[in-house]
Amino acid sequence: MNNALQLFSEIKQTGELIVSLRDVAVPEPAAGQVVVRMLAAPINPSDMWPLFGPAELREAKLSADGLTLRAPVLQSWVGAMKSRWNQALPVGNEGAGVVEKAGAGAEHLLGKTVAVMSGACYAQYCCVPMHSCLPHEAGVTAREAAASFVNPLTALGMVETMRMEGHKALVHTAAASNLGQMLNRICQEDKVPLVNVVRKPEQAELLKAQGAVYVVDSSRESYRKDLYAAIAATGATLAFDATGGGELASDILATMEAYLSRDAQGLNTYGSDALKQVYLYGALDISPTVLRRAYGMSWAVGGWLLPRFIAKVGMARAAELQQRVAKSIKTTFASQFTEQISLRDMLKPEVIGRYTAKKTGTKFLVNPEV
Secondary structure: OOEEEEEEEEEOOOOEEEEEEEEEEOOOOOOOEEEEEEEEEEOOHHHHHHHHOOEOHHHOEEOOOOOEEEEEEOHHHHHHHHHHEOOOEEOOOEEEEEEEEEOOOOHHHOOOEEEEEOOOOOEOEEEEEHHHEEEOOOOOOHHHHOOOOHHHHHHHHHHHHHHHOOOOOEEEEOOOOHHHHHHHHHHHHHOOOEEEEEOOHHHHHHHHHOOOOEEEEOOOOOHHHHHHHHHHHHOOOEEEEOOEEEOHHHHHHHHHHHHHOOOOOOOOOOOOOOOEEEEEOOOOEEEEEOOOOOOOOOEEEEEOOHHHHHHHHOHHHHHHHHHHHHHOOOOOOOOOOOEEEOOOHHHOHHHHHHHOOOOOOOOEEEOOOO
């Protein structure tokens, strides 16, 4: 095959999003590179911004040939997207397939099923440096290997960050997500106390059925009391918030401080000495982050991003974490997919509505071959 399909996203200076499926030449690998025939690529929340940016998808229109999607970009965001103006960029953070071509020094990967993290995985072929590949053991399918990077390394990175920064327990929001369930399994294996915050009773039951000890349902009247009890039981002073907006981060900080200052006597102007940290790593809630500063002066809210975490711990430690993923890809780090779609399906407005819906228990897999 000389040509293959690949998905691109472009934001015009005029304020139009264009997502297109293009026929491109199958690349030839240079030394140290491999060409992977892509067989599976998950749709993660982190793929949405590269794909669609701040476009108004309710007004999206598909071309008659089904190869081009156009949608207006919110005018208030056009200027902020200047770095992307008029550039057709590849998309798709991760995926898996079989190595079909290898440059000098990478021949040992020929024929192997590998996971890749490249930013260009919504394609039939992907050319990457061999060190960007995670080879999997015989018997592991591309579907099983497809989500080897984003969720597994993010979940492992949370536990690693906890240890590096001197905390002893975690709080995690949107905890019934695919990533949240994975983190729950990791924490059980590593004996790390974990407070799981969810927003629906059925999500709480899902996690409890998987062995979660501390589950807090924010829809219950007893939410704040339950959150306090869980933080008191675990001593958690570190949280990872997938929602980003609203008051959840502030609620967690206030509850941590309430527990830490429970025995304070006299004037307590500055609160406890212990640092209470919340990292925002997602944006399920795009409203402003509201901080009601009722938690003393030893607190911090910041962003957490997987590539920067990997840069911080270094390639050697990242490789160790990746090997843990490879060894347990069918158990601890398994991802369950509820629907498989094609590259063409990704452009259909009705399908976009389904995979952007942010529903717990729903995860889409792209099969570039169909």
